[in-house]
Amino acid sequence: MAEDEPDVLSVPDLQRFCEFLYARTGMQFNETKRYYIDRRVAERMAANDAASFAAYFQQLRADAVEAEQLINSFTVNETYFYREDYQFRCLSRSILPEIVQSRAPGDKIRIWSVPCSTGEEAYSIAIWLLENWRLVDVYNIEIVGSDIDTRALGDAVAGYFGERALSRLPAELRDAYFEAEQKGQRRLVGDLRESVSFTSVNLVDPASTIVHGNFDVIFCRNALIYFDDDSRRTAVHNLYAQLNPGGFVCLGHSESMSRITDLFQMRRFEDAIVYQRPKRA
Template sequence: MTLTEPDLTRICDLLYRQTGILVPGNRRAFVERRVLERLRATGLTTLPAYLARLRADADGEVQHFVNAFTVNETYFNREEHQLHCLTGSLIDAVIAGRALNDPIRIWSMPCATGEEPYSVAIWLLEHWPAVDDWEVEIVGSDIDTRALAAAEAGRYGARALGRLPPALVSRYFTVEDRSSFEEASSQGRTWRILPELRGSVRFSRRNLVDGAGMAQEGRFDIVFCRNVLIYFDDASRKIAAANLFTALRPGGFLCLGHTESMARIPSRFRTRRFPEAIVYQRPEDAHG
């Protein structure tokens, strides 16, 4: 079955309403493949029947539909300059005047399959000498439930771990046998992050354009929201920016991907240029 242009438009509109993601015209073939995969998975043969199933959503098909279109390209220590900024500048700004019993809250949103929040946890353990003196809460959230399940399992291949020094892989991950990193990589093996580290990150399903759902997580000192706003149009980006602003404590910091900025939309964030990275700060006196 081939989808018509009106069919594809209806599907793209539905995806946009659910996620804020705008599908460009040159990705219509990708959309068609994913929809046909869902038709096969559900045993349906026509798009009207599938759309009716989505409207009813009696069996959670809307979530499967959303999962089919998410992009989970990530790896450990991606955009490492921001991790340097985390321990070189941001943490000191966060804890200034802070009591030890006031938790430091860090949010990775979206977190995909968990490499980013686990990278934050490892980086703090390796590069912040005072880490044991403070209570640090790390939360990873994503709209894709399959990605979240993989994040909670904490199993990764050689490609995901490629930017971590082998010594860190040995320190924080286990492999089925005592193969070296190189030997295990050549055999296509996976590594599992240690249970103690898996337990240090909490995962939840959240949607960047759902302000009420995001608000349920409370407010954070630092939010990593990288390489997702590039898939949004200006309207969705404005909604996401407002939700991220609300998610930060006054004085909190937002880290975007290196190709992203707040330049194209009205924003109450203050641009901060630290030696390691450019980030965005919610002003101390901001309301809302």
């Protein structure tokens, strides 16, 4: 949109739309993001041949598919392989060795990457464990990647990645786990694509999180910064409910669980600070 073009949404419409988006996702937008909002709403209106925002908003509230497409357009999918890899070192050197103290060989260990965006973080966990945890084949490790953005999930399942996404991976790992493709992309090998499952989730909706069952480790990095205080508390309580007692949560480097809730115990390991659901007494 050009700067001299009229706003797509009036002030009351903008407020209604932000309330709708907040109720559906927990993400908070307001007048300070007007240009961002107007541009994306205009794109969705054009895709649906909507003559006015009022007509589009009526469709949006009635059409779950369009609501999904709209939400997809508002999510941020900035990620790459081995992002904040100090937490992966903590996973293999400290967290998993503590978890398996109460497990027998062959037992299941569940790890959740949420939000997983286009799959880089969930697949990074799989690659890291294959390369760095000597007990990786002793236990039944299940990795699940989840996101509210269904378009990003489709890209994750397809497993194609450009050079920017792969830039932090050592060359030997790119060659070992990715097949050469055209147009500057490489595809993750089939065995690894099949080792991670991808699902849709809304972190502020307990009905959406509970269906995923319980996990031993949750990576929830750089998601809570997009929520307000109420949504953060809701999301964190939902994560707590999906953790096994004694399970761990890894947040982004700028996020702190202690500012949100006292449900978790902070654990200082050699490589990272993480948060643990207390074990049963």
